[in-house]
Amino acid sequence: MNAVWVVLLATVLRLVFANFTGLGIDESYMVAASDHFALSYFDHPLASWWLELGSRALFHSMAPIVVRLPFILLSAVSSWLLYRITARLYTQSAAFWAVVAYNISPVFSLAFGSWVLPDGPLDAALLAALYAMLRALGIAATPTPPQPRLWLAAGFFAGLAMLSKYNAALVLAGAALAMLSDPVSRRELRRFAPWGAAVLAVAMFLPVIWWNASHGWQSFDYQGGRATGVRLHPLAPLTIWGGEALFLLPWLWLPMVCLQIGALRRGPAERRGWLLSLLGLLPVVLFSVVGIWSATKILYHWATPGYLMLLPLLGNWAENFRPRLRNIVAALSGALLAFAALFIAAEATLNFIPGLNHFFPPGKSPLLQIVDWNTTNIRMPRDVQAVAALRWYDAGKISYALRDRLPVTVFGADTHEFGITTPTSSLLHKNILILAMPGNVSQIADQYAPDFMLLRPGPALTVMHGHDVLLVIPTLLGTDLRHVPGT
Structure with missing residues (x-):
């Protein structure tokens, strides 16, 4: 018993x-x-x-x-x-x-x-x-x-x-x-x-x-x-x-x-x-x-x-x-295990330690693991028809935040399951918002500009935790995807 x-x-x-x-x-x-x-x-x-x-x-x-x-x-x-x-x-x-x-x-x-x-x-x-x-x-x-x-x-x-x-x-x-x-x-x-x-x-x-x-x-x-x-x-x-x-x-x-x-x-x-x-x-x-x-x-x-x-x-x-x-x-x-679990749950929900993410390098806060990226929806452009990340795990976080509202794919070789469920070839002639991280935004723009009719800077998306900014995601807005990137 x-x-x-x-x-x-x-x-x-x-x-x-x-x-x-x-x-x-x-x-x-x-x-x-x-x-x-x-x-x-x-x-x-x-x-x-x-x-x-x-x-x-x-x-x-x-x-x-x-x-x-x-x-x-x-x-x-x-x-x-x-x-x-x-x-x-x-x-x-x-x-x-x-x-x-x-x-x-x-x-x-x-x-x-x-x-x-x-x-x-x-x-x-x-x-x-x-x-x-x-x-x-x-x-x-x-x-x-x-x-x-x-x-x-x-x-x-x-x-x-x-x-x-x-x-x-x-x-x-x-x-x-x-x-x-x-x-x-x-x-x-x-x-x-x-x-x-x-x-x-x-x-x-x-x-x-x-x-x-x-x-x-x-x-x-x-x-x-x-x-x-x-x-x-x-x-x-x-x-x-x-x-x-x-x-x-x-x-x-x-x-x-x-x-x-x-x-x-x-x-x-x-x-x-x-x-x-x-x-x-x-x-x-x-x-x-x-x-x-x-x-x-x-x-x-x-x-x-x-x-x-x-x-x-x-x-x-x-x-x-x-x-x-x-x-x-x-x-x-x-x-100890119960305390750790309840502490993490309380912090994820209440944000009772403001500025905790400041103790970590930008984009490295462990809070990004336990906070959904729902706030990225706020500045999502209306004319976007799909979203592309450069890493499969970023695609997972943004796709879950979108709740199937937009298809999400991965540009690059390491696509994981997204290469099967949303192959880039299925998004030809669509307007795509690229999550321009990691790396230099200008270099990313130069890499993918030939694949679109037009590629311009998009709005920065922010991952918020209460009033704290956990992550700022630079974006590029591509109009009319003409070619599958990398081909």
């Missing part, structure tokens, strides 16, 4: 946070660029896009709380699944502490638990697949007979995980490795059921493959390209692990890593820890290794599916760890 209260309190906090903060950069982009249901999308498979589209259709609104609601509900589902998994593997007390760890971790609780991101659906699907797999294999604190019929559920939820985010494949590869390396689990491979589960998961992923094949493999190329490069940075793993520790909370991250190493050292004889540690192994290790040579910055949240799989181990460890110290740390962590 205590776990229920933790989940309820965390859900209320997420609802408040979601209602009183604007959409972040990635959220604005996803909501603005996804104007229709598709078999897949440029950045990620379909699950998160369909969730926010479905919520918009149901409530006839694009308000932050509306598009975020499915992700908040899924975080409660993830908490319940985590409790069931940990209680099965260890004890109900361990399950309680696993749920506490999940809900006090900033990346799981706030980022994945309330934002429009693919990670929330991914976490719920992976946990559901793990729970079904545990029952199919008979792995529990007191081993039970295998239930082969649950392989179908495991395959279905594995398919949903793949439809959420590509790095689900790393966790599923860990599951295959655990099956092959555990003698008891390996016997189950003599049945058709686990192979049927794998076939089902692959079949569910086929729409994403079909979409990529129909779109020049754009998504696969984009995501796969993050592992390429010639940059050499031998200390990258330390930086990446440090970032992951901050996202998770260092006092959660360090025990999880130690517990994973311990479970790997014990080997498959201890089936519970062996399975959990192998499920988390590839995400935890791979991205830190890739960071040594990758030319792309490794984002710290990419490895979190691996850490998610380690939370039952953490709950079991926390159950008997210095109760007084454990309770104090958990309470302070939860209070």
Whole structure:
């Protein structure tokens, strides 16, 4: 029952946070660029896009709380699944502490638990697949007979995980490795059921493959390209692990890593820890290794599916760890997270710290992440028929502010989903307002002037937060787009 209260309190906090903060950069982009249901999308498979589209259709609104609601509900589902998994593997007390760890971790609780991101659906699907797999294999604190019929559920939820985010494949590869390396689990491979589960998961992923094949493999190329490069940075793993520790909370991250190493050292004889540690192994290790040579910055949240799989181990460890110290740390962590969320929501809504953005370089204020750019509508010229940004994330913010009033595209090579939903070629002979940032406005004007019949300075658009100006956006007004820029 205590776990229920933790989940309820965390859900209320997420609802408040979601209602009183604007959409972040990635959220604005996803909501603005996804104007229709598709078999897949440029950045990620379909699950998160369909969730926010479905919520918009149901409530006839694009308000932050509306598009975020499915992700908040899924975080409660993830908490319940985590409790069931940990209680099965260890004890109900361990399950309680696993749920506490999940809900006090900033990346799981706030980022994945309330934002429009693919990670929330991914976490719920992976946990559901793990729970079904545990029952199919008979792995529990007191081993039970295998239930082969649950392989179908495991395959279905594995398919949903793949439809959420590509790095689900790393966790599923860990599951295959655990099956092959555990003698008891390996016997189950003599049945058709686990192979049927794998076939089902692959079949569910086929729409994403079909979409990529129909779109020049754009998504696969984009995501796969993050592992390429010639940059050499031998200390990258330390930086990446440090970032992951901050996202998770260092006092959660360090025990999880130690517990994973311990479970790997014990080997498959201890089936519970062996399975959990192998499920988390590839995400935890791979991205830190890739960071040594990758030319792309490794984002710290990419490895979190691996850490998610380690939370039952953490709950079991926390159950008997210095109760007084454990309770104090958990309470302070939860209070700090709640305070931070409410502070951010209050600042986004009330602007009770005037001039906060002055502490940051122009255009770099973190408030631009939590404030929607709605005030840019005030000076939007009436004869404009479309808007073009030079960066996909600026296009996301301005498009969300416009609420589908005008089509938005991206000039340049890095168009992301806007290159599919609003290709520049679809805007020929229209009057287009160009957001002339970043860079020198005169140089931008010289670059795009040959593509229009006439290109002249447009009105400056301002992003306001109360009475404070967060960002001034210079613009250029192009009359009659004659050529697709860059061709």
